[in-house]
Amino acid sequence: MARMIPPTIHPEVQSSAERRVFDWIRDAPGTEDWICLHSLGLSEHDSKRRGEIDFLLLTRLGIFVLEVKGGRVARENGVWKFTNRYNKTTTKSEGPFDQASSAMFGLEKRVRKHFESGDSRQQRLLYGFGVVTPDCSLGDQLGAEADRRQLYDRENIKTNNQSLKKYVEQLAAYWRERSSLGNSKGRYAPTEKDLELLSGFLRGDFDRVPSMGALADAATHKMHALEAEQYQVLDALEKYPEPRMIVQGGAGTGKTLLAAEITRREASRTDGEVLLLCFNRVLAGVLRKNVASTERGSVIVDSIHSLLNDLIKGSDVQADFEEAKVGKEPAEIFNRLMPEYALQALMVKDCKQYQTLVIDEAQDMLSRPMLDVLDAMVVGGLNKGRWWFFCDRNNQASVFGVYEDEALFRLIPVGVVSLLPTNRRNTIQIAQETEIKTLPQFPPAATVDGIPVRTAWYKKVVDQRQLLGATLRKLLNEDIAPYQISVLSCRKAEDCCASQFRDFPLASVDEDNAWKVGTPLLNQVTACSVSSFKGLENDFIILTDVDELTPDWWRGVVYVGMSRARIGLCVFINQKLEALCNERQQDWLKKRVKLGV
Structure with missing residues (x-):
């Protein structure tokens, strides 16, 4: 053959x-x-x-x-x-x-x-x-x-x-x-x-794959040529009889792109079902539009929250779960109670098993209880089944979901680790500014030169709205299409800068329209929280409401928000952080001099 x-x-x-x-x-x-x-x-x-x-x-x-x-x-x-x-x-x-x-x-x-x-x-x-x-x-x-x-x-x-x-x-x-x-x-x-x-x-x-912004409409398809390290991930389909891959890479290295393509190729060679799972329900909506079922196997796309809820709902343990979560914080409900009761539900009812598991945003669902649930859902279990975990151990880990090193160490002995070292999304300027501001542990190297990142300082919420209006006018006057621009906030939608902004119409991003972001099908400037935009991208990002840069949670959110930009990035930062930003800039320059870069 x-x-x-x-x-x-x-x-x-x-x-x-x-x-x-x-x-x-x-x-x-x-x-x-x-x-x-x-x-x-x-x-x-x-x-x-x-x-x-x-x-x-x-x-x-x-x-x-x-x-x-x-x-x-x-x-x-x-x-x-x-x-x-x-x-x-x-x-x-x-x-x-x-x-x-x-x-x-x-x-x-x-x-x-x-x-x-x-x-x-x-x-x-x-x-x-x-x-x-x-x-x-x-x-x-x-x-x-x-x-x-x-x-x-x-x-x-x-x-x-x-x-x-x-x-x-x-x-x-x-x-x-x-x-x-x-x-x-x-x-x-x-x-x-x-x-x-x-x-x-x-x-x-x-061997070219559709970008995440590509739609079912052939007129809007874009094709990406992959790089050597990305081909190594795809080649595992041919190299290993039962591939089990842990694919690690920072923001912009193509993890979601590869997860979608692996799902397509796995479904084309099986008569069973392939489960593509992610953390962000908005991203799940985009993936459903981009990953179509083939003439052989079928593709199921879901978010981890929805999957766990569906397992518990209607089971013998649902009443106990509802009682147990009363008064508990959302993090405890997701990290501990949901996987615990989902696993109990699996034990008392028939469990649908998938031929292959493909997990994107794995850093948000890597815990021992979560792995116990996934182990029961793939043919052959995690030790012998077919699975792919795509994760970013940088600032994204455990910011939005749960991440435990012990869970990763459980997978490593039965899987193969592959690294994606190159940032394919961001320009050099965006990648460097993200590294300076958020101090990621393993920053992926970018290779494409671009335009400078703009930082704007604010003292009050009203300052941000004025900055946002001026920034949007500047971009639109430079013939940037509205759909190429997304306004992101580090805060929840109801508390963000854009919530009271009236100068331009802003389209909120949700599960139903996220697949149109960055395309003429949604020809408006879009607005979203960083947490809901995770896994997505656009040409120009305006990141607002950066009130902190020191706590791990804030560094993680800002890291995700900044790294969504492909071409241009503007960051609105609280003026109280100006001295800290200058200090990090100097430390970064000294580090580069020391390394001889």
């Missing part, structure tokens, strides 16, 4: 021909050393280059671009006609062989440029292209446009019973002959090292 990148075909690929070819390549015997990069084949590719190659085969015989054309294909008087399954015909002057040729030469040019100062072998590898038409025979229409060995059509498949592997061998023979014609230098057959180097370079053009 060939190694497929991505390992499953995207559920939105509508071409049945592409789906069949994907299966043929994946399941072809004797292709264990093949690597196949498969284009998503969707309309929302952010550049033509990324959308023009259907399949790229990296084999020990050569590098081959395959263009797939389903339905009926015909050429009349030099014009190509393509008829789909709905009997709709389109015509093009450029045929599939021209498309494949153009894609191949463009690809080879990129590879040559990338490796021009390094591996010289990569510039002399054997390249070729072919066309696959599984629904029709095209051999008698080729003329001088292509050699018969470049085509894999219905005649090859049905009449001659030719395997795909045999076709690729004939395709390689044809391109070896072509490469030795005239004065051209011969080409190398790729080695295993050549293939790994090339797949590492090209993978980001093919």
Whole structure:
């Protein structure tokens, strides 16, 4: 079986021909050393280059671009006609062989440029292209446009019973002959090292995942190329028979993005249910919109509060739970009572078990009682089941939920720890200012330069409202769209700066509309508490009500709030903290000098 990148075909690929070819390549015997990069084949590719190659085969015989054309294909008087399954015909002057040729030469040019100062072998590898038409025979229409060995059509498949592997061998023979014609230098057959180097370079053009801001509406999809450390997390799906991963990373390292993609890929390979669990109910609403069920397994998205409540509700222990929580603080109810009574409920009623658990915001639900509940909910338990915990042990840990080192230490012996060290969300300026203000233990390094962070000082609530009005006017006058801006508060909604703000209309973020944040579908400046915005992001963040920076809870809230910004950040801080901020700035500069940065 060939190694497929991505390992499953995207559920939105509508071409049945592409789906069949994907299966043929994946399941072809004797292709264990093949690597196949498969284009998503969707309309929302952010550049033509990324959308023009259907399949790229990296084999020990050569590098081959395959263009797939389903339905009926015909050429009349030099014009190509393509008829789909709905009997709709389109015509093009450029045929599939021209498309494949153009894609191949463009690809080879990129590879040559990338490796021009390094591996010289990569510039002399054997390249070729072919066309696959599984629904029709095209051999008698080729003329001088292509050699018969470049085509894999219905005649090859049905009449001659030719395997795909045999076709690729004939395709390689044809391109070896072509490469030795005239004065051209011969080409190398790729080695295993050549293939790994090339797949590492090209993978980001093919294995791309939708951003959390991407919606079901294809017009608003954005695609992210992942980085090496993020691929290591996805590769665990193929590497381990029963993957159990603890993925640690600071804010902006892509944990939620990866949790969503892992959920999609797990659901595509199981007939059971995959549970994607998070702490923030608003984030759960966003994830439901972004993580769709597949044609195989189904996806259940829930918040930990909702999950525990549903387990207790209607059970034999509900009355005891209601009595036990009277007079208790919310933290004690969530941290101790809810998991305790949920576990009792599981013992007395049938427990639904999930094929896989994917836990985002795990730092807010890492306690021994919580793990006991989760242990009962996954097939094989935590010791033998399939699970993924995504967590941030920086200032986020235990600020909003519960975090115990003992719980993490329980998972480590039966799982694999993976680190995400690079901040993919924030600019360097935002990441550095967040580090200065909040002193995270493991600050992830950012790599993208941006605009300076603005700090504004206030003495009274009315000062903040004036600052907020001036800041919004400035951003909107600079052609920043309203939907790109979110106003966050360290306080509860009813006590925050924005609650009495009337200069501009502000849309409150809730579970129903959070999936629209940062998109034209909610074309207003949005307002929210930091706790409800955790796990979300926007281009421009205005963080208000920063009244403290020393207690751990405040540092955690400010850390989360500041790290929500992708491009621009403005922070409103109580003037009493100005001296402390200056002191932390100096300490940070001294630390960098000492480290030689």
